[in-house]
Amino acid sequence: MARGVGSSDGKRRPITARELARMIGVSQSAVSRAFTPGASIAAELRQKILKFAEEQDYHPNAIASMLSKSRTNIVGIVVSDMSNPFYPALIQKLSQGLQRIGLQSLLFNITKGSNIEEQLSALRRYNVDAVIVISATMLSGATLHWATEGRAAILINRVVEDADINCVCCDNVEGARAIADHFHELGRRRVAYVSGLSHTTTNLERQNAFITRIAELGMTLTGRVDGGEYSYEAGRRAALEIAAKNNADAIFFANDILAIGGIDALREDVGKRVPEDISVAGFDDIPMASWPHYALTTFRQPLDEIVTVVVGMLEDGSCQPGQPSSVRRISGGLIVRHSTGPLG
Amino acid sequence: MARGVGSSDGKRRPITARELARMIGVSQSAVSRAFTPGASIAAELRQKILKFAEEQDYHPNAIASMLSKSRTNIVGIVVSDMSNPFYPALIQKLSQGLQRIGLQSLLFNITKGSNIEEQLSALRRYNVDAVIVISATMLSGATLHWATEGRAAILINRVVEDADINCVCCDNVEGARAIADHFHELGRRRVAYVSGLSHTTTNLERQNAFITRIAELGMTLTGRVDGGEYSYEAGRRAALEIAAKNNADAIFFANDILAIGGIDALREDVGKRVPEDISVAGFDDIPMASWPHYALTTFRQPLDEIVTVVVGMLEDGSCQPGQPSSVRRISGGLIVRHSTGPLG
DNA sequence: ATATGACTTGCATACGCATTCAACATGAAC
DNA sequence: GTTCATGTTGAATGCGTATGCAAGTCATAT
Incomplete structure (x- = not known):
């Protein structure tokens, strides 16, 4: 053996x-x-x-202490997508915030290939004090409920309004509207929208708010493409699809990594000028958004505040089962860079 | 309360x-x-x-099981730098590999601000079965020894030859030599080297091998700059410093994120053409290296193999204290893209 | 001097499971 | 029919810490 x-x-x-x-x-x-x-x-x-x-x-011996106190000081962090640079940044800050109040982070990576239920059963067997689910697009609502049932749980960037679950989430409506307004101010009138995973709540909120707002502003939605995933490659493909129709003067990508892929496709593959021919905006404000080649206009998700709120909920027990659940919207901020500009 | x-x-x-x-x-x-x-x-x-x-x-109840078996099935993963995209990718694959053999990942984020000893004492109190240290540049040798003492431990991308510690590491010498050879084949003769943290073993190995090899090839080292950290910004600063001397026709950056910062600085700030005026190479092969704007020539670290080896050592117990420790070098591969090319 | 109360301390037990040991059952071999 | 090996089961105990309870100490108030 x-x-x-x-x-x-x-x-x-x-x-x-x-x-x-x-x-x-x-x-x-x-x-x-x-x-x-x-x-x-x-x-x-x-x-x-x-x-x-x-x-x-x-x-x-912390193990013995756990057994007798039936309290582990361990928080399960469920993640499904570390390839979007937004999440490593969030995880890092989150785990540091948790360490600050004496909690350890047990990491659960959920991917297509893996047996999700089996992995998440560890959440139960290990008696984690709380579960933080970070945009687990892989998890069905039922699985989510099963995994968090009867214990403190917080969803980050995924909203389940009706169910009794705590959510902490960037204000997607605010962000999408800000982007729409920004496009409008720049004189853009024919805009397209690119989603990552169309059924995710982050996407639905951004998409609906964006489309509603551009209608209010009298702008035209020339296209709506679903990338199928939140990735650089998906952004590229979506941008090419939109460029082929050649009738948009601005694109709002559901997040930065899509937008960056989009910019590269527009410039490298179809020779469009960004922002002159077509303006591009994203969402998140990942580090690469500020790289000069992209200089991506985006709506910043306030990582520190999100972490502060999550850690606060863990600290004051307001995320305990039995407590009324809440949906906390964190306000972000529009970051204007050079991927958007006047028509030229 | x-x-x-x-x-x-x-x-x-x-x-x-x-x-x-x-x-x-x-x-x-x-x-x-x-x-x-x-x-x-x-x-x-x-x-x-x-x-x-x-x-x-x-x-x-896994906790009770831990107590009676004095075996936790938990591996502590110590990380110090999640901002370099190489590490999130590694962590993801690693934690999946561990889950596959029934081990959970407890994450320890070490940063400048935090009380390292206090954080790592959790490694002991929680009785983790093993410790995996991922390029913890923040950790002194003494701290490292203290944290891993008496338990299974593996260092990834940090080598301590003399001490009795297991290391799994990309073959830095092979990589640095491959880059030097590549520069030489392209006709480059005046090359510079940029380090991240000069005292890290990854840097020392790459730097020494590179410098040795260019000497063997009769090339000139026109400059050597230490960025002070492995970051995009450090790469920019270093590139500007080298460009100011205006005497290099190729730069080898100690890793990709530095190189990408360097390319941006060369192109955006000082109007150099990459690769024609200056060829640039990195190390790691992070996702951004393949983005067309950078198309970075780099030496790929084989993530999957590294993970396989680490998981294998955990599985067969060869990293247990008492077993002879070993340093495993994993062979990588040169990826030639368009950030390097003939003089033009 | 006694009563009262605030503090300290040790004893005993609980936490939930793994494992050793002894008991028992079954069937094969003689 | 007896013997032995093999396989199966339950009782009892241990893993290391936290905590309720009772006993004890000490100073203050009466």
């Missing part, structure tokens, strides 16, 4: 609270209390114990 | 093995065995128990 990770040989067993207690001549309870903030223990004794603990390299 | 994540109200306690056993009329041991592959239990009884478990929605 393969020995594998975790086989016991080679690891010297760490010292336990009981052993440390015996050395010092106190009870195991005392050791436990020394490490429990606010526990009933004399300051003097606590110091003594902590000093010995330091010397003996004693560390409380 | 804030209620916070994990407060007990609102969660109904899941059923335990003992309760399930009582319902069925068997012992708790039997339930445990039913869920333990290879355990001594009649196939018939196992099926019966599994059927009831399904009905009663019983799931073994």
Whole structure:
């Protein structure tokens, strides 16, 4: 049999609270209390114990603590798409925010090939204190419900209004309207829209708000293309499709990575000038959006605020089951760069 | 006091093995065995128990299992830089590879601002079965040793030859030499080198191999600039510094994200033509390297193979403490695109 | 001097599962 | 029919910590 990770040989067993207690001549309870903030223990004794603990390299065993407290201090983070640079950035900030309040991040990567239910069953077996689902386009509503049932859960950038689920989400309507208004101010009148996954809530909100707004402004929707995924390549394909019809003077891509693919296709493959011939806007404000070649006009998702809100909900318990669920919309901001401009 | 994540109200306690056993009329041991592959239990009884478990929605509590087996099935992944797109891609594939053999990924984000020792103490308290350190430039050798001491550990893209630590690493020497040879074949003779963090082992290996090779080939090193970090902005600054001296006809950047920043600076800020005036090469082959505007010639790090090797070491236990440690070099491949070309 | 209360401390037990050990059943071999 | 090997099961215990409870200490108030 393969020995594998975790086989016991080679690891010297760490010292336990009981052993440390015996050395010092106190009870195991005392050791436990020394490490429990606010526990009933004399300051003097606590110091003594902590000093010995330091010397003996004693560390409380978090596993045992989990078992007896039935609280793990672990948050499951469910992700489905790390190839969009927006998400690594979010995950990084999120995991740092969680670490700041003493929570660890257990990562769950959901992809097409994998057995989702089996992976998510780990959420239950590991007793994670909370689940944060980051735009898991792979998850059906039923799976989502099953995975989060009975525990604290927050969805980021996916909204389920009717179900009893907490959502934290950039204000997609605000963003899409801002882009529409911006196109209008630039004199663009014939605009197209490119979605990533058409059924995702982020897309539906952006798309509907955008189309509604351009109608209000008297502009024409010349095309609507679904890329099939939120990727650079999908953006390229969609842009080519739109360019073939040759009747749009502006394109709003559902996110930045699509938009960047779109810009490359327009310039490299069909020789369009961006922004003169066709203006392009995206959504997210990923790092590449500010690269000069793209200089992408976009609607910024405020990562820090999103993380702050999520961490806050975890901290104050407002995402606990039993608490009323809420949908928090975080306001973003239009970033105007050079991928949009007057007709020229 | 804030209620916070994990407060007990609102969660109904899941059923335990003992309760399930009582319902069925068997012992708790039997339930445990039913869920333990290879355990001594009649196939018939196992099926019966599994059927009831399904009905009663019983799931073994992984925490309790950890405590009694002193094996967590959790791997700590220590990361310091998610802003370089290479790492999210690696993390994604890695966590999927781990999930495939039943291991979960606990993520540790190390950044300048954070208290590293405090964060890494969680590695010990949580009893992770193994630690994978991904190019943690933030970690001193001592901290690294402390964090991984006495447990299975693998460093990815950081090499510590003398210490007793397992390393899996792209063959930097092979890559740097390939770039040098490529420059030479193109007729470039005056080359510069840009490092990210000069003291990192990836940099030292690439730099030394590159410089050695260009000397062998009779080429001139016109400059060597340290960017101070592996970032787009650092690449820009370094490129400007080199362009100011105006005596290089090719630049090898220590990685792709630097190179991309460099290309933008050369083209946008100082009006150089890439590749005609200056050829540029990077290292990693991140997704952006294939974007047509950059079309970056680079040395590809074989992500899948790296992950395969790491997962294999975890699976066969060859990274356990007590086992002889090894440094595995994974061979990559030169990807020639249009950021390098003949003088023109 | 006694009563009261606030603090401290240790004992014992619970947390849920894995595993050892002994008991038992079954069937084959003699 | 007896013996032995093999396979199956349950009782009991351990994993390391947290915590309710009772006992104890000490100072203050009466």
